[in-house]
Amino acid sequence: MVDRGNYFEKIKVVALLLVERGYADAPKLRAECKEFKCPGxxxxxxxxxxxxxxxxFNAVESHLESSCRARxxxxIFLPKFHCELNFIEQCWGFAKRLYRMKDQLSSEVVLEHxxxxSLDAMPIQSMRxxxxxxxxxxxAYQKGLNGVQAAWAIKKYRGHRVLPESIMREFD
Known part of the structure; x- marks a missing residue:
């Protein structure tokens, strides 16, 4: 549950900060767009x-970043639930497949076990x-390929660590 009073105080502070930065109309703006979906x-x-x-404001390093850098x-921030770019999502998928092959008993102890x-059975070679x-x-994305092109190139150059520099010429 959101504390409405505290929330509105924070919005007032944000609006005041924006006024100090020269945005006189900031208090007239709504706090946020519906479901945080602003027009692009x-x-x-x-x-x-x-x-x-x-x-x-955008260039300020987060507490997580500064703590990690200090150590x-x-x-590296990766997109959430993006299985192509975040290999942990692929590992979870593998472990979930192993889990589904086990007996599905309702005992919480058995489920946890x-x-x-399933997680322990995940081979390190598969993770790599x-x-x-x-x-x-x-x-592939850094070289300018779109999703379909990247999937094709990944399949074609499966044994390679990176795609060749000439990859874009194959799509001309």
Missing amino acids: DRTDCCCHRLMYSQPD GFDV NVIR RFANRSLRFID
Whole structure:
């Protein structure tokens, strides 16, 4: 449950910040677009979108990023539930397939045991294969391929770590 009073106070603060930045009409804007789905061509449809479009606000490193960098780790944000780019999604799919092959008893202890056994049965070689496949998709998208082209190229160059630089000429 959202505390409405606290929420509206935060929106007022955001609107005041935007006024200080020179957006005099900010208090007249709605707090956020319905279901956070702003029109793609506008940056001033709501206070949230306007604030997120500010360069200094957008460039601020998150607490997670700063904590990881302080410990010497790089942070890579991948799209949620995007199985081509996030190999962990492929690993989950593999483990779920193993889980479905086990007896489906209603005992919570048995279910938990089956989940753990399914995750433990995930071969490291499959994880590596999924990671390499994801890297090839990332490489394909960085080279300018669309989804269909990337899937074709990944299949054709399956044994390669990256796609050849000449890949775009194959689509001309």
